[in-house]
Amino acid sequence: MTFVSDFEPKILWRYFDEILTIPRGSKNEDKIRRYIISIAEKHNLEYVQDPIGNVVVRKPASAGHENAAGIILQAHLDMVNEKNANVEFDFENDALQxxxxxxxxxxxxxxxxxxxxxxxxxxxxxxxxxxxxxxxxEFLFTIDEETGLTGAQELGSDLLQGRQLLNLDTEEENSLCVGCAGGGDTRVTVPVSRMPQPAGTTAIQFKLTGLKGGHSGCDIHLQKGNALKLLARALFACSEAMQFNIADIAGGDKHNAIPREAFATVVIETANKDNLIARMKHEMAVMAGEYKTVEPDLTFEAADGIATAAVLDDKSSQMLLNFALAMPHGVIAMSYDIPDLVETSTNFAKLTLNEDVIFVLMSSRSSIASGMDAIRQRIHAVAGLVNGKLEESDAYPGWKPNMNSRLLKVMKALYTKETGIEPEVGAIHAGLECGIIGAKYDGMDMISFGPQIEFPHSPDERVKIDTVATFYGMLLKSLKELA
Ligand SMILES: [Zn+2]
Structure with missing residues (x-):
């Protein structure tokens, strides 16, 4: 036990303190699941474990409330294991400090x-x-939310009895979440042809680094630079004035991260090398000015490239630039119903080039199904222009806000009465399990709320201690009010 057990409300923090000692990275939920079951058994509560590993615990109504409509509380068991590079830590065995x-x-x-x-x-x-x-x-504990929403995806459509669900997985105090985005990835491969590096040419490597990146859902409205798009834009501008060939290009990493860095190696007639470097630097300086408010650390470098055996031929080089420039990125549509909510977006998440194909990963989100279809069609259309092949993941559904929800009415009034603060009612442009669960249970009324948690999924993750007491107090009062 640590100092965490002394925080209020003690009953909640003691459990959290204990959870800190239980390894529970995504897809490694065995120990935490066994712990949940041990608490259910200790309190003589009925529980079910489904085939994928989710657990539902049932607790009968308190005396006099047997006829109230059932309520489901829901949270995910897994966490994102991230550590700073200089920290020794074994997520399979060590307790979080x-x-x-x-x-x-x-x-x-x-x-x-x-x-x-x-x-x-x-x-x-x-x-x-x-x-x-x-x-x-009913208490629904799901697995593997963070790397695929697997628990929610595989949840049986007959496991839950209640039709009101409180999801405890949003991270902003004084707010009630009533909607989220659905999402899906698209992988595009485009054939290219190469030729030997022409005689009398020199290779140059361009590096664009120092961009902020960020989450492709929660941060997309901030309009940060996408390193791949900016590098492609500078190369495209130069290609209109001079001939060069691309030997290599790469950038981006995870589907849900906005690319922070991009690299390209090009070959050009040796006599024109300095001219190209100067033009590229000029183009990047113009963009650095355009983005200076959000990307003050943008860094662009040009260096003599490693000699390459084969380069894209003229047609493939130009096609690659056309393709990278035409592929959509960023906010596509804002909601007409909820102020400031991004409805549809896409992240140009990754680009690599190998011997004979370009590979691009696109990650798209929308809170409405037709918005998701529309952005995916746009990706199809651009890929179609360059004979690209598409591989689409199944899109997981979004959660469309229901402003007439009973839960919303009750909880909003209660929150205002208890805290003196009218909670902000909104939706998020990221995935929550509610979208998937709601699609399996017709008429499920849902709200998501939680304490203030900042910088999740990074070693800077932190929770504002006093907001946990407010959150828990609201949860208990809501259960009473709804009973
Ligand atoms: Zn979460």
């Missing part, structure tokens, strides 16, 4: 797992406290 950071709790050099560990601890607290007033409760 909590660290006080002013008003916040964080972990020493690693993710904290407050996402979604606080939600899990809150559910365990409700499960084990027999002094509470509530209707019939």
């Amino acid at each position: 909590p660290l006080l950071d002013g008003d916040y709790l964080k972990a020493s050099g690693t993710t904290l797992g407050a996402d979604n560990g606080i939600g899990v601890a809150a559910m365990l607290a409700v499960m084990s406290d027999n002094s509470l007033e509530h209707g019939p409760l």
Whole structure:
């Protein structure tokens, strides 16, 4: 036990303190699942484990509330394991080390797992406290939310009895979330042809680094630079004035991260080399000015490239630039119904070039199914112009806001009455399990809320301690009010 167990409400923080010692990276939920089951057994609560590994615990209504409509509490068991490069830490065995950071709790050099560990601890607290007033409760603990929403995807459509669900996986205090985006990836491969590096040419390597990147859903409206798009734009501009051939180009990494760095190697007649470098530097300087507010650390370098055996021929070189420039990236549409909500976006997430194909990874999101179809059609259309082949993942569904929800009405009024603050009601442009669960259970009324958690999925992850008490207090009062 650590100092975390002394925070209020103690019943919740003691569970969180214990969870800190249980390894639970995505796809490694065995130990935490066994722990959940042990708490259910200790309190004589019925539970079911489904084939994929989700757990549902059931708790009967408190006396006098047997006829109330059932409520489902939901959180995911897994966490993102990330650590700073200079930290020795074994996520399979070591306990996370909590660290006080002013008003916040964080972990020493690693993710904290407050996402979604606080939600899990809150559910365990409700499960084990027999002094509470509530209707019939179900506790749904899902697996592998972070790397594929697998638990929600594989959830049986007959496992849950209730039709009201409180998801405890959003991360902003004083807000109630009523919608999320669906998403899906598209992989595009485009054939190219190469030729030997022409005589009398020199290779140059261009490097664009220092961009901020960020989450392709939550941060897309910030309009940060996409390193791949900017590098392609500069090369395209130069290609209109002079002839060169691309030998290599690469950038981006994860599907949900905006590319921070991009590289290209080109070959050009040796006599024209300095001219191209000067033009590229000019183009990049113009873009650096355009983006200076959001990308103050943009860095562009040109160096003599490594000699390459084969380069794209003239046609493939130009096609690659046309393709990279025409592929969409960023916000595609804003919501007409919810102010400031991005409805549809796409992330030009990754580009690589090998011997005979260009590979591009696109990651698209929308809170409405037709928006998702529309952006995917646009990707098809551009790929079609260059004989690209497409491989699409199944899109997971979004969660369309229901402004007439009973849960929303009750919880908004309660929040305002209890805290004196009218909660912000909104939707997020990222995935939540609610979209998938809602698609399996007709008429499921859902709300998502949680304490203030910042920088999730990074070693800077931290939770604002006093917001956990507010969050838990609201959860208990809501259960009572809805009973
Ligand atoms: Zn989460």
